[in-house]
Amino acid sequence: MSIKGDTVSPSSTVQTSPKSQLPGASEPSSSRFRDYALRLVRARESTLAAVLILLIIGLSFASPYFFTVGNLTIVGRQVALALIISTGMTFVILIGGIDLSVGSIVALVSVLSGEFMVTIGLPPVLAILLSLIAGAVVGLINGLVNAYVGIPSFVVTLGMLAVARGLALGITSGSTISGYPAGFLNLGQGSVFGIPIPVIFAVVIAVGAHIVLTRTTFGRHVFFVGSNEEAALLSGIRVRRIKIAVFIVSASLASISGLLETARLSVGQPSAGDGYELLAIGAAVIGGASLFGGVGSILGTFLGTTLLLLIQNALILLGISAYWQQVFSGVIIVAAVALNMWRKRR
Amino acid sequence: MTEHPLVEMQGITKRYPGVTALRDVSLSVRAGEVMALVGENGAGKSTLLKILAGAQRADEGSIRVNGEQASILTPRDSQTNGIAVIYQELNLANDLSVAENIYVGREPRTRIGTIDFRAMEVGSAKLLSSLGINVSPKTLVGDLNIALRQMVEIAKALLVDARVVVMDEPTSSLTEEEVETLLTLIRRLRETGVSVIYVSHRMREIYAIADRITVMRDGSVVGIRDAAATNADEIVTMMVGRELGDLYGKREAALEPAAVPALEVRHLGAGKLLHDASFTVDPGEIVVLAGLIGAGRSHLAMTVFGARARTAGEILVSGKPVRYRNPAQAIAAGIGFVPEDRKKQGLFLGLPVRENIASASLASLSRMSFISRLRERDLARKHSSQLNLRASAIDVAVGTLSGGNQQKVVLARWLARKPRILILDEPTRGVDVGAKAEIYHLIRSIAAEGVAVVVISSELTEVLGVADRIVVLREGHGVGEIQAEDATEQKIMALATGVEESVS
Numbered sequence: 019m020s021i022k023g024d025t026v027s028p029s030s031t032v033q034t035s036p037k038s039q040l041p042g043a044s045e046p047s048s049s050r051f052r053d054y055a056l057r058l059v060r061a062r063e064s065t066l067a068a069v070l071i072l073l074i075i076g077l078s079f080a081s082p083y084f085f086t087v088g089n090l091t092i093v094g095r096q097v098a099l100a101l102i103i104s105t106g107m108t109f110v111i112l113i114g115g116i117d118l119s120v121g122s123i124v125a126l127v128s129v130l131s132g133e134f135m136v137t138i139g140l141p142p143v144l145a146i147l148l149s150l151i152a153g154a155v156v157g158l159i160n161g162l163v164n165a166y167v168g169i170p171s172f173v174v175t176l177g178m179l180a181v182a183r184g185l186a187l188g189i190t191s192g193s194t195i196s197g198y199p200a201g202f203l204n205l206g207q208g209s210v211f212g213i214p215i216p217v218i219f220a221v222v223i224a225v226g227a228h229i230v231l232t233r234t235t236f237g238r239h240v241f242f243v244g245s246n247e248e249a250a251l252l253s254g255i256r257v258r259r260i261k262i263a264v265f266i267v268s269a270s271l272a273s274i275s276g277l278l279e280t281a282r283l284s285v286g287q288p289s290a291g292d293g294y295e296l297l298a299i300g301a302a303v304i305g306g307a308s309l310f311g312g313v314g315s316i317l318g319t320f321l322g323t324t325l326l327l328l329i330q331n332a333l334i335l336l337g338i339s340a341y342w343q344q345v346f347s348g349v350i351i352v353a354a355v356a357l358n359m360w361r362k363r364r
Numbered sequence: 365m366t367e368h369p370l371v372e373m374q375g376i377t378k379r380y381p382g383v384t385a386l387r388d389v390s391l392s393v394r395a396g397e398v399m400a401l402v403g404e405n406g407a408g409k410s411t412l413l414k415i416l417a418g419a420q421r422a423d424e425g426s427i428r429v430n431g432e433q434a435s436i437l438t439p440r441d442s443q444t445n446g447i448a449v450i451y452q453e454l455n456l457a458n459d460l461s462v463a464e465n466i467y468v469g470r471e472p473r474t475r476i477g478t479i480d481f482r483a484m485e486v487g488s489a490k491l492l493s494s495l496g497i498n499v500s501p502k503t504l505v506g507d508l509n510i511a512l513r514q515m516v517e518i519a520k521a522l523l524v525d526a527r528v529v530v531m532d533e534p535t536s537s538l539t540e541e542e543v544e545t546l547l548t549l550i551r552r553l554r555e556t557g558v559s560v561i562y563v564s565h566r567m568r569e570i571y572a573i574a575d576r577i578t579v580m581r582d583g584s585v586v587g588i589r590d591a592a593a594t595n596a597d598e599i600v601t602m603m604v605g606r607e608l609g610d611l612y613g614k615r616e617a618a619l620e621p622a623a624v625p626a627l628e629v630r631h632l633g634a635g636k637l638l639h640d641a642s643f644t645v646d647p648g649e650i651v652v653l654a655g656l657i658g659a660g661r662s663h664l665a666m667t668v669f670g671a672r673a674r675t676a677g678e679i680l681v682s683g684k685p686v687r688y689r690n691p692a693q694a695i696a697a698g699i700g701f702v703p704e705d706r707k708k709q710g711l712f713l714g715l716p717v718r719e720n721i722a723s724a725s726l727a728s729l730s731r732m733s734f735i736s737r738l739r740e741r742d743l744a745r746k747h748s749s750q751l752n753l754r755a756s757a758i759d760v761a762v763g764t765l766s767g768g769n770q771q772k773v774v775l776a777r778w779l780a781r782k783p784r785i786l787i788l789d790e791p792t793r794g795v796d797v798g799a800k801a802e803i804y805h806l807i808r809s810i811a812a813e814g815v816a817v818v819v820i821s822s823e824l825t826e827v828l829g830v831a832d833r834i835v836v837l838r839e840g841h842g843v844g845e846i847q848a849e850d851a852t853e854q855k856i857m858a859l860a861t862g863v864e865e866s867v868s
Contacts, residue, residue: 234733235726242723245712252671252703252710253723253777254695312714 098220106271107298114311115171122182124276124291132195132286157269161262186288195286206281228316244311304354368431376425403580404796417449418442448521458506463488511542567596612829613808622646626816633676652831660840670694700778704789713763718744747776768799
């Protein structure tokens with residue numbers, strides 16, 4: 019076939035005017051308040067917050083016990099203990115990793131605190147310190163193996179899940195330890211100005227974590243590593259250090275939660291913390307964290323944790339068997355993520 | 365001529381919330397024709413192709429295939445209409461063989477229902493040799509270079525009787541030699557009556573193969589030209605809507621030879637990819653590392669930057685031997701590095717432009733490790749406006765920007781650090797002409813401020829346009845050095861390919 023000069027040229031051939039009106043180049047001036055309100059509505063967490071509020075309203079109608087001080091204190095303590103772990107998990111998930119060992123760390127620290135405080139009879143402060151150090155060392159090992167050997171965190175912490183649980187069982191031969199001093203138990207059971215002490219811990223930790231993640235260089239580096247590890251490395255970020263630090267944060271927070279739970283229940287037990295890793299991962303993911311890293315927030319994790327535990331509470335109040343609770347939790351996790359994705363696409 | 369165009373898109377309009385991506389766009393391709401589609405990034409080429417591929421739906425307009433109305437709503441519709449789109453990111457399974465990739469989804473069966481590997485290999489071999497592709501069907505795709513992978517993708521398209529092959533910037537990561545092979549293949553396709561829609565930024569290729577050229581700007585078609593009846597200047601002017609002027613910029617003051625080079629590399633070796641490379645860069649000088657892909661240039665840059673372990677030789681910065689164990693140390697010493705693949709190695713795509721720009725400067729923006737948002741914002745503003753960044757806000761995710769603007773963000777990151785040595789690996793890959801000119805001028809002005817600049821480039825015109833001095837690598841060895849004023853494409857290619865050992 020031949021090429022003839024039958025080319026069409028729609029519109030004027032060449033405009034010589036410079037490109038000036040680019041889409042979005044001119045920002046409409048709007049009041050500061052409206053900007054803020056818009057940002058609030060568009061924030062990833064707003065859907066979740068709305069769901070949570072609806073749930074609370076619904077619950078207060080469905081059960082007369084929901085809004086009692088007694089029930090709220092119980093829920094508050096549960097949320098607090100879980101939130102401390104979920105906060106640590108959020109750090110790990112933000113770098114694109116996962117920490118399956120947190121539940122076992124809770125058990126290990128619970129058992130160690132009993133050994134130190136009750137069996138050996140060390141002063142509580144020293145015993146607490148040693149238990150926390152032991153927990154942090156577990157995180158250090160997770161981080162070192164992940165960062166230097168290059169084994170994916172899923173596998174490393176899956177191994178640690180078994181190792182730490184096994185240590186807890188081995189140290190105690192499977193039995194529980196009781197007889198803690200009253201001062202220690204107060205950490206889990208006491209209140210200050212009517213606020214349960216674990217709640218105070220959780221608030222301080224969550225707010226602190228939020229500030230670290232949003233305002234500090236370390237927090238920024240966590241996001242960079244999760245967003246693009248190679249780019250982070252080539253931007254001069256010590257990626258391995260960040261990884262190790264994040265696993266230490268996660269393990270340390272799990273340890274704190276483990277100590278508070280031990281104090282709350284008055285026993286050191288090797289079966290403590292069973293399944294907590296799934297609760298923490300679920301909470302972070304419901305809160306909008308991406309398992310690929312780089313996306314997530316403490317606020318979201320807080321909402322996710324609260325949602326999961328409120329639903330558990332609701333099922334108890336509504337008299338639904340504990341066996342069925344897991345079914346609901348599982349469905350909620352998937353549904354919440356689906357909701358997030360659906361919202362993002364719109 | 366009364367024959368219908370093979371594919372005709374008419375009056376295509378596509379709106380996104382707040383933006384009209386395509387406005388009444390028409391594109392037609394005749395049988396056995398190569399139609400080049402050109403335009404700056406963001407002009408709407410990709411959206412148009414996605415509509416043709418069935419990956420996006422047009423809000424208005426129609427598509428005719430062979431004169432008949434075709435409804436292309438899904439990628440499968442596009443395929444059944446004989447349209448094959450080959451994207452920049454190839455759709456191949458690296459762990460499978462060439463034959464398996466070509467036959468994916470339509471594997472021949474033996475009588476007992478298992479996959480007939482024999483038939484697959486024979487069929488693939490026949491197809492490949494008819495295209496003049498010299499690859500064994502049993503090779504793993506992961507073992508092929510990018511050019512060959514692209515050809516495998518083309519073969520895969522032809523197996524399903526594609527009559528129109530759409531290629532979206534197929535040469536952006538190919539060496540000159542590989543480009544030639546690809547162009548030969550396209551000519552062969554044209555001879556067999558297959559039509560090609562060819563998207564590229566490179567005028568030379570377009571003139572080498574296109575029959576007609578459709579130019580897009582800001583979501584509209586601004587003109588269609590017969591390749592024979594136009595020239596590159598006209599097309600570029602149509603694309604950018606203005607005269608570009610001097611693409612590369614020129615050195616203003618003569619370069620004073622420095623007492624001590626800013627960077628000196630002596631007999632550097634690193635692993636299997638780099639054996640013996642030496643060069644120097646003076647402050648204010650632009651040295652281009654030329655060579656074929658795989659010659660070890662990127663590896664060299666990464667080694668200098670502390671991202672790869674050195675196994676031999678020396679690196680001297682301002683005359684002092686250095687040994688960086690990680691990029692953080694190299695950066696602290698005043699070295700900046702713009703990597704080859706900005707999406708994989710350069711950017712945090714989901715994070716805002718502001719954070720991307722500030723990512724290497726956080727220490728200076730923070731006190732007691734708390735980042736000053738005010739100073740971060742100022743820094744980002746200053747450097748994005750300096751680079752003429754079109755992002756209306758510095759708070760949008762960098763992944764939403766066009767390729768040229770993304771590259772400017774990576775550049776801004778290093779400008780913010782005021783490096784003494786800046787290494788840029790393929791700084792204009794996948795960048796449109798307008799942004800290219802800006803980047804070249806920027807490189808020039810950085811050098812004019814006394815920064816020692818190392819550019820890695822596989823595009824010969826770029827090598828010649830940018831360099832003060834050219835260092836050529838081949839197979840991990842430094843093979844020669846050419847002053848810019850003596851350099852020609854032939855000399856560089858001869859060194860890069862080793863055709864004439866005598867030239868030096």
